[in-house]
Amino acid sequence: MPTLPTNLLDQLQTALQNAIDHELPEPNTMTVASCGSDGRLSARTVLIKHIDEQGVVFYTNLNSNKGRQLQQNPRIAACILWRELQQQILLEGVVTAVSDADADAYFATRPRISQLGAWASQQSSTLGSRAELEQALQHYTEKFAGVEVPRPQHWSGFCIQPDMIEFWQGREFRLHDRSRWELDADSGTWQSRLLYP
């Protein structure tokens, strides 16, 4: 997948920075939808942790429902909503795995309790009781006492490499602006067009 052209990357980064500057609650949340080999769609919220010319990165448990689906089928759709700014950004594309080095570097910045939580949580598996989770957390707290918590192999990031990006700006009387960019697979170039609201 070609890297994002500078103008699109700038537009994405500027929009996120603008949402942060407006001190919106959780400005880096996005909804991501994935679909495993059984054809069943699922969507959930994750946090954008990084945007660069490769795409948009979020971190998760690779054994979770989304983790398994994305390993079966790398196609993903994402929706970022900044309601207060009347802005929405849609992304479609494929995910690639974040490198171990990048995942290690990000994991090391997380609060220790979150690092331990990544070990304790078998995300998306059945949990018998809250006590079971607390026991697992206690187990890993003792296991890693006095040492740095290493990143579990099952915890890493996905980078969404978009082939479609749509910028939506709300306007009066529902005459919104929609500007859609699509990657032409043959030429590797991005084309833009406006869409009716």
Ligand SMILES: Cc1cc2nc3c(=O)[nH]c(=O)nc-3n(C[C@H](O)[C@H](O)[C@H](O)COP(=O)(O)O)c2cc1C
């Ligand atoms: C505001 C918010 C941020 C979240 N951020 C993440 C995240 O970055 N990574 C993650 O794995 N789950 C995150 N979650 C939890 C997911 O929405 C979801 O419950 C979890 O990842 C399991 O999803 P799955 O069973 O579809 O794999 C977040 C939830 C909320 C409400």
